[in-house]
Amino acid sequence: MDNKENKYQALASWLNYRLDGWRTHRDINYIPQWDEYYRLWRGIWSAEDKTRQSEKSRIIAPALQQAIESSVAEMEEATFGRGKWFDIKDDMLDQDPSEAEYIRNLLAEDLEKTGCKDAICEIFLNGAIFGTGIGKIVVDQTIERSPSEVPIPGTLTTKRELVEYPSIDVRIEPISPKEFLIDPSANNINDALGVAHEVIKPRYHVIEGMRSGIYRDVPLDGDYQSARFSYDPEIRSSDESDSVKITEYWGKVPKRFLKAKADKDDFEYNKSDELVEAVVTICNDEHILRVEENAFMMVDRPFISYQHDCVPNKFWGRGVAEKGYNPQKALDAEMRARIDSLALTTTPMMAADATRLPRGAKFEVRPGKTILTNGNPRDAIMPLDMGTTDQTTFMQVTSLQNMIQMGTGSADTGSAGNDTASGMSMMQSAAIKRQKRTLMNFQNTFLIPMINKSMWRKIQFDVDRYPVTDFKFVPYSTMGIMAKELEMQQMVQMLQAIPKDSPAFNVILLATFQNSSMHNRDQIVNALMQGNEPNPEEQQMQQAHMELEMRQLEADIQKTMAEAQEEQAKAMKWQSEAMTNQPSEMDFQKKMLNLQKEQISIEKMAADIENKRSETARNIPEVDHLNSETILNLANARAAGQKSVINGNFQ
Numbered sequence: 001m002d003n004k005e006n007k008y009q010a011l012a013s014w015l016n017y018r019l020d021g022w023r024t025h026r027d028i029n030y031i032p033q034w035d036e037y038y039r040l041w042r043g044i045w046s047a048e049d050k051t052r053q054s055e056k057s058r059i060i061a062p063a064l065q066q067a068i069e070s071s072v073a074e075m076e077e078a079t080f081g082r083g084k085w086f087d088i089k090d091d092m093l094d095q096d097p098s099e100a101e102y103i104r105n106l107l108a109e110d111l112e113k114t115g116c117k118d119a120i121c122e123i124f125l126n127g128a129i130f131g132t133g134i135g136k137i138v139v140d141q142t143i144e145r146s147p148s149e150v151p152i153p154g155t156l157t158t159k160r161e162l163v164e165y166p167s168i169d170v171r172i173e174p175i176s177p178k179e180f181l182i183d184p185s186a187n188n189i190n191d192a193l194g195v196a197h198e199v200i201k202p203r204y205h206v207i208e209g210m211r212s213g214i215y216r217d218v219p220l221d222g223d224y225q226s227a228r229f230s231y232d233p234e235i236r237s238s239d240e241s242d243s244v245k246i247t248e249y250w251g252k253v254p255k256r257f258l259k260a261k262a263d264k265d266d267f268e269y270n271k272s273d274e275l276v277e278a279v280v281t282i283c284n285d286e287h288i289l290r291v292e293e294n295a296f297m298m299v300d301r302p303f304i305s306y307q308h309d310c311v312p313n314k315f316w317g318r319g320v321a322e323k324g325y326n327p328q329k330a331l332d333a334e335m336r337a338r339i340d341s342l343a344l345t346t347t348p349m350m351a352a353d354a355t356r357l358p359r360g361a362k363f364e365v366r367p368g369k370t371i372l373t374n375g376n377p378r379d380a381i382m383p384l385d386m387g388t389t390d391q392t393t394f395m396q397v398t399s400l401q402n403m404i405q406m407g408t409g410s411a412d413t414g415s416a417g418n419d420t421a422s423g424m425s426m427m428q429s430a431a432i433k434r435q436k437r438t439l440m441n442f443q444n445t446f447l448i449p450m451i452n453k454s455m456w457r458k459i460q461f462d463v464d465r466y467p468v469t470d471f472k473f474v475p476y477s478t479m480g481i482m483a484k485e486l487e488m489q490q491m492v493q494m495l496q497a498i499p500k501d502s503p504a505f506n507v508i509l510l511a512t513f514q515n516s517s518m519h520n521r522d523q524i525v526n527a528l529m530q531g532n533e534p535n536p537e538e539q540q541m542q543q544a545h546m547e548l549e550m551r552q553l554e555a556d557i558q559k560t561m562a563e564a565q566e567e568q569a570k571a572m573k574w575q576s577e578a579m580t581n582q583p584s585e586m587d588f589q590k591k592m593l594n595l596q597k598e599q600i601s602i603e604k605m606a607a608d609i610e611n612k613r614s615e616t617a618r619n620i621p622e623v624d625h626l627n628s629e630t631i632l633n634l635a636n637a638r639a640a641g642q643k644s645v646i647n648g649n650f651q
Helices: 003-029 031-042 047-051 063-080 098-113 116-130 203-212 320-346 392-408 421-461 481-497 503-515 521-532 536-581 585-626 628-650
Strands: 086-090 132-151 158-175 180-182 194-202 243-254 275-283 287-293 303-307 350-352 381-383 473-477
Touching: 003 031, 003 180, 003 194, 003 243, 003 275, 003 287, 031 063, 031 116, 031 320, 063 116, 063 320, 063 392, 063 421, 086 098, 086 421, 098 116, 098 158, 098 421, 116 132, 116 158, 116 320, 116 421, 132 421, 158 421, 194 203, 203 243, 303 421, 320 392, 481 503
Parallel strands: none
Antiparallel strands: 086 473, 132 158, 132 303, 180 194, 194 243, 243 275, 275 287, 350 381
16 A cells, blocks of 8 residues: 555544544534424424323424524525625725625625525524524536527628536535534634534445546445434435445644655644645545645635524524423423313213123224113213313413413514504514524624625636625625614604605605615615705806895995985985075974985985895805805806807917
């Protein structure tokens, strides 16, 4: 055996030694509980249900199932209910947001094409059942086909052909917690020594990988031992001769296993070992199919996870099924006992005198059954008094159902049929409170890393469609969707309460459309923003009109002052003539009375002039303040017009 094969065997031994310990820890501490949670969600009888003598009924109440489905539905609505479920912004130092917007639109389209939403919904379900939702970022190179017009050589015509071109797809693959291994000492994927994905695949999958050069050519003799692994019974009972166990490990490995000679039994740590990020694929725990250093641009692991409900210092979280498991078991026992009691009270056991029955008669109780007796049947057969079913059990069932709703957070606080705006707001607020912790866990530990990893994969492997030079992007999710929906309800109520001519109306209307999920939301928002911007031409017309009014006011003031001075001169002239001619007493009194009237008229006219001057003085600063930018634009326009006239005359 050459040194290269020794290296592969040594690496396989090093990994199996650790993966066996991780698998044992998971199988002992979590697998039994996960099987129970999965069974209750599916409504499958347990082994003890089939043999239990205390309860004849096998009913499984759907309360826990409903709680799980409600939680998953609320998560789906919170994430995808508004269409735009994530966004990408540029970093604060970059003033050009166009590249970030381009990446967001393109990535959203690509993720939609690969079925990202369906995968995330399945991850939601795993999180609700098992407590932890896990996904894997997978990069696939596929061949896409599309019809196209192709020119015919030597002619000016074209023909329609099916054109093939390579495509890089980035998709999200849901990972069952029962197929995932992680270092028990770590509480997240990035801090762990490594993680592994174990899956059963058809044998031809490995053979095709060998032919394409993805996997090493190794012998596939022998079958894996399914009893060592905790997979579903359907997988265990399948034909294992056509299946292989594939373990894909992502994490730290000693660099000596990749580039240096190694002994197949050398699987212990060495203090001088240099650890590197690598990916290793093992078939049936024995054969190394692939080993290479992590080739991703960011040297990151392709797995992401979130906890439905956080458990401090643990990787595995707590789901809806765990929180409602104990009251669900009590509810099942209560309902089964009540059904058994109803069966006994409605069809009680019978006591029979064997001496009164014919020899060899088979005694059974069923509708329409005729039993022959020797003598009076009342003396031969008698039903036993089984009592009555306790009616308080109905209240106990209701109490246990409420307990499950309270424990899982699936209780509805809104009243049925309350479809008013305030009622909907209350129900949405209650939904936010129920799912707030889970939504935040999903946003911070799953969605944002998923967007980052997907974007980095596209930038690295799909360079033609992602010609990005600046990698500093800040993705964020719309996890506040449910809160934003509540805010939008409140803004609609405010729009109904305030008048349309209020300055706040347009502001609230714009914010309402910005939070909406309408497909043409951006167009409406841009139209509203343009409508709120001042029109330069209209501003110029308003300014010209204002200047014209001010000139007319000044002319009126000048005219009124001239008339007042003229009247005053006439009055002085009359007074002088009166003193010179010395008229009669009556004429003098008459002229003095006219003089006083003229004086009063002059004083009133002077007061009016002063009021007009004051009003003009107040208007001029306000106009200058409100339209300073417009006046500047008008001046520039006039200057440009004058320049244009001069140039025209010169030409």
